[in-house]
Amino acid sequence: MPITKTAVVTIAGRPNVGKSTLCNALVGEKIAIVSPKPQATRNRVIGVANRGETQLVLVDTPGFHRPRNKLGDYMQKVVRESIEETDCVLMIVEPVTDRTPSEEALICRIEESGVPCVLAINKIDTVPKEALLAVIASYAGRFSFDAIIPISAKRNDGLDVLLKQLETYAVDGPQLFPDDVFTDQPEQRLACEILREKMMLCLDQEIPHGLAVEIESFKQGENGVTDIGFIIYCEKQSHKSIIIGKDGSMLKTISSKARPEIERMLGTKVFMKTWVKVKENWRDSGSLVRRFGYE
Numbered sequence: 001m002p003i004t005k006t007a008v009v010t011i012a013g014r015p016n017v018g019k020s021t022l023c024n025a026l027v028g029e030k031i032a033i034v035s036p037k038p039q040a041t042r043n044r045v046i047g048v049a050n051r052g053e054t055q056l057v058l059v060d061t062p063g064f065h066r067p068r069n070k071l072g073d074y075m076q077k078v079v080r081e082s083i084e085e086t087d088c089v090l091m092i093v094e095p096v097t098d099r100t101p102s103e104e105a106l107i108c109r110i111e112e113s114g115v116p117c118v119l120a121i122n123k124i125d126t127v128p129k130e131a132l133l134a135v136i137a138s139y140a141g142r143f144s145f146d147a148i149i150p151i152s153a154k155r156n157d158g159l160d161v162l163l164k165q166l167e168t169y170a171v172d173g174p175q176l177f178p179d180d181v182f183t184d185q186p187e188q189r190l191a192c193e194i195l196r197e198k199m200m201l202c203l204d205q206e207i208p209h210g211l212a213v214e215i216e217s218f219k220q221g222e223n224g225v226t227d228i229g230f231i232i233y234c235e236k237q238s239h240k241s242i243i244i245g246k247d248g249s250m251l252k253t254i255s256s257k258a259r260p261e262i263e264r265m266l267g268t269k270v271f272m273k274t275w276v277k278v279k280e281n282w283r284d285s286g287s288l289v290r291r292f293g294y295e
């Protein structure tokens with residue numbers, strides 16, 4: 001069926017509520033990294049879901065939080081701008097009645113923007129059904145959401161109802177992304193993100209937040225093998241030792257988790273090399289934040 005309508009939907013919410021998990025589930029491909037630790041997403045990531053004659057352009061955004069450094073400033077700017085340039089905001093929350101100050105601030109932003117907003121209460125697999133009524137009532141009393149839809153992004157629960165609601169924001173217009181394109185993320189960026197996701201999983205405390213990954217070299221050989229050199233940046237010498245691990249054991253573990261996923265994404269075998277470098281407090285440096293792709 002030819003695409004004749006599009007809707008741009010910005011997915012927003014505080015960190016760790018499941019925005020990227022939902023974006024991946026709606027697109028049906030992994031385009032955004034997911035982490036049990038907050039502040040995984042740092043950039044705007046576009047995912048495309050075609051439904052009949054409608055193209056949904058989903059904009060995954062960083063978690064809305066009070067920024068503590070230049071990287072945080074950038075992430076919040078991404079959220080603010082994405083809320084203003086959209087047909088609809090899809091706000092994601094956890095199934096609890098309390099709202100954090102960031103969530104209150106986000107609702108105020110949405111109110112000011114005048115953009116219609118759908119609320120998805122995610123992670124309903126973690127609470128008894130009876131608990132949802134109070135959550136719905138709490139949000140319904142706070143803002144006139146166009147719809148409040150309970151979902152589980154992880155279990156694919158409620159997503160059809162959600163998609164039907166999102167389709168109502170579609171307007172007539174040209175197809176923005178070709179049929180076979182499901183994200184705006186280039187392969188090399190995705191490869192870096194997959195590596196960062198595995199590091200977030202394997203490393204603890206403040207280390208994950210101070211990581212950045214850059215491609216040093218990327219060669220697709222005729223032998224069906226892609227050679228990738230990655231540079232991993234961290235904020236302290238002590239972090240570097242932990243990332244490398246005893247005799248390189250931690251880096252090996254991280255690489256062995258990342259490689260199969262990068263291979264699946266590229267559709268080739270992958271040979272990867274990694275270097276770890278220290279850039280003290282790079283998150284406070286405007287030029288380094290930009291250099292690592294946050295601009």
Ligand SMILES: Nc1nc2c(ncn2[C@@H]2O[C@H](COP(=O)(O)OP(=O)(O)OP(=O)(O)O)[C@@H](O)[C@H]2O)c(=O)[nH]1
Pocket residue numbers: 013014015016017018019020021022033034035036037038039040041042061062063064122123124125126151152153154155
């Ligand atoms: N139980 C359960 N866990 C979920 C669900 N959706 C997401 N999660 C988990 O919640 C955590 C955060 O998921 P993300 O998708 O990275 O959350 P996010 O909102 O994109 O986070 P940031 O990018 O940091 O803002 C991960 O551990 C997910 O597996 C759900 O429906 N049920």
Ligand SMILES: [Mg+2]
Pocket residue numbers: 019020021032033034040041061062063
């Ligand atoms: Mg995310």
